[in-house]
Amino acid sequence: MNATGLAAVVLAAGKGTxxxxxxxxxxxxxAGRPMLHYPVDQALNLGCRPTVLVTGHGTDEVRTSLQDRQxxxxxxxxxxxxxxxxxxxxxxxxxxxxxxxxxxxxxxLLRGETLEQLLALHRAEQAAATVLTAKxxxxxxxxxxxxxxxxxxxxxxxxDATEAQRGLCEVNTGIYIFTAPRVxxxxxxxxxxxxxxxxxxxxxxxxxxxEGLRVRALMLEDSSEAMGINSRVQLAEAAxxxxxxxxxxxxxxxxxxxxxxxxxxxxxVEIGPDTVIHPGVSLWGASRIGRDCLIEPGxxxxxxxxxxxxxxxxxxxxxxxRIGSHSDIGPMAHLRPGTVLVGHNKIGNFVETKKATxxxxxxxxxxxxxxxAELGARVNxxxxxxxxxxxxxxxxxxxxxxGVFVGSDTQFxxxxxxxxxxxxxxxxxxxxxxxxxxxxxxxxxxxxxENWTLRKxxxxxxx
Ligand code: UD1
Ligand code: CA
Numbered sequence: 001m002n003a004t005g006l007a008a009v010v011l012a013a014g015k016g017t018x019x020x021x022x023x024x025x026x027x028x029x030x031a032g033r034p035m036l037h038y039p040v041d042q043a044l045n046l047g048c049r050p051t052v053l054v055t056g057h058g059t060d061e062v063r064t065s066l067q068d069r070q071x072x073x074x075x076x077x078x079x080x081x082x083x084x085x086x087x088x089x090x091x092x093x094x095x096x097x098x099x100x101x102x103x104x105x106x107x108x109l110l111r112g113e114t115l116e117q118l119l120a121l122h123r124a125e126q127a128a129a130t131v132l133t134a135k136x137x138x139x140x141x142x143x144x145x146x147x148x149x150x151x152x153x154x155x156x157x158x159x160d161a162t163e164a165q166r167g168l169c170e171v172n173t174g175i176y177i178f179t180a181p182r183v184x185x186x187x188x189x190x191x192x193x194x195x196x197x198x199x200x201x202x203x204x205x206x207x208x209x210x211e212g213l214r215v216r217a218l219m220l221e222d223s224s225e226a227m228g229i230n231s232r233v234q235l236a237e238a239a240x241x242x243x244x245x246x247x248x249x250x251x252x253x254x255x256x257x258x259x260x261x262x263x264x265x266x267x268x269v270e271i272g273p274d275t276v277i278h279p280g281v282s283l284w285g286a287s288r289i290g291r292d293c294l295i296e297p298g299x300x301x302x303x304x305x306x307x308x309x310x311x312x313x314x315x316x317x318x319x320x321x322r323i324g325s326h327s328d329i330g331p332m333a334h335l336r337p338g339t340v341l342v343g344h345n346k347i348g349n350f351v352e353t354k355k356a357t358x359x360x361x362x363x364x365x366x367x368x369x370x371x372x373a374e375l376g377a378r379v380n381x382x383x384x385x386x387x388x389x390x391x392x393x394x395x396x397x398x399x400x401x402x403g404v405f406v407g408s409d410t411q412f413x414x415x416x417x418x419x420x421x422x423x424x425x426x427x428x429x430x431x432x433x434x435x436x437x438x439x440x441x442x443x444x445x446x447x448x449x450e451n452w453t454l455r456k457x458x459x460x461x462x463x
Contacts, residue, residue, distance in 0.1 A: 005098025012105030013056025024058025032266030081198025
């Protein structure tokens with residue numbers, strides 16, 4: 001039924017008490033994604049079909065977060081141990097025969113290459129099970145690997161181990177490849193006669209050995225890959241490791257990071273070469289940054305697409321926007337969702353845009369709000385211009401055609417349309433459409449009262 005003969009089970013039923021959280025542990029995020037997405041995506045990338053997720057605590061939230069991935073779900077109602085957890089996936093794997101990768105939802109740092117190596121070893125050795133191990137200076141709390149050379153004899157849990165066994169520092173990472181359906185037959189026969197009264201997945205290895213089958217181990221070169229997350233302290237440690245990896249990847253791809261320690265790039269972001277990123281920058285979501293961009297300190301970009309040669313000045317926040325090449329933005333600009341800059345635009349300090357398309361070469365250099373608007377090419381928006389888009393009930397659009405010059409301190413009372421090449425005099429409140437090539441002006445005439453302050457002064461002096 002399965003061409004590659006490879007499937008996966010990801011265990012994620014545990015409660016994660018030490019997170020002190022209302023949310024399921026595996027939903028906490030690293031580099032912008034729930035930790036669970038990392039092992040699930042590794043399994044899918046490796047070609048595991050099906051990939052079965054075992055849930056227990058917070059099942060609904062976990063399922064919702066994976067709804068756009070090809071994942072099957074199994075429920076482990078009571079958490080009776082890792083062996084019981086894998087057995088809960090048995091029905092989801094009915095009819096599958098082949099190699100079964102077992103991952104943990106709270107171990108997000110494993111590299112794809114490591115899993116490929118594990119699978120290659122398992123297949124080359126024709127093993128019945130292969131376990132991923134790590135050598136730790138402080139192995140406390142982990143199951144210890146019992147070996148005879150290359151042959152793995154079994155795994156002993158810390159709580160069941162003798163003093164001598166506790167001295168071993170090669171540990172079980174909790175990641176394995178088994179052979180299905182054999183592993184399920186063995187699991188079904190397992191007891192829970194141990195210090196914790198749990199069904200131990202680790203007991204499968206010794207059982208396979210007793211049948212004269214081969215059990216192998218692959219030891220990690222970089223033990224941090226197997227780091228499991230149980231607390232928010234470990235979450236931050238793992239996030240820092242992941243951040244370093246992501247940042248190194250981009251630096252090696254030609255992106256300059258002035259200070260990688262304070263650069264926060266989500267998994268899934270893309271950046272073109274020769275882009276320079278200053279400290280304190282956050283690039284979130286599925287953002288795509290072109291080449292030769294300059295991103296100054298303290299900028300946040302969330303789910304945006306930037307062309308080439310874009311310059312984002314300090315403190316700007318861009319969300320859900322598309323920025324054409326060679327645009328200049330900020331400092332302190334706020335581009336909200338639905339902003340489209342066509343290219344060669346200038347958006348200056350304290351300018352806010354929302355649901356606005358701004359044509360080629362158009363500028364709004366200072367202190368402006370442009371919302372629910374469509375601007376043509378070469379439009380100049382003067383300082384302090386406001387599209388008054390909201391009448392308290394509905395939102396209305398402002399359309400400003402090519403080449404319009406808007407004087408400072410103008411308000412557009414939407415809905416309103418300004419024809420091409422028109423000029424709006426500074427200080428105007430525009431309530432009616434303006435035809436092309438016109439001047440529109442709405443100011444009260446200026447009044448002058450000569451010598452007014454002199455007279456004022458005299459009357460004050462009398463008092
Ligand atoms: C297990 C291993 C131990 C290994 C360690 C690595 C066993 C018996 N021991 O320890 O050798 O060093 O992992 O971290 O397997 N889970 C469920 N349902 C359950 C129990 C656990 O889904 O009933 C999931 C947890 O959510 C977690 C994973 O399995 O993702 C491991 O569980 P955890 O309790 O952390 O591992 P231990 O059993 O202590
Ligand atoms: Ca446990």
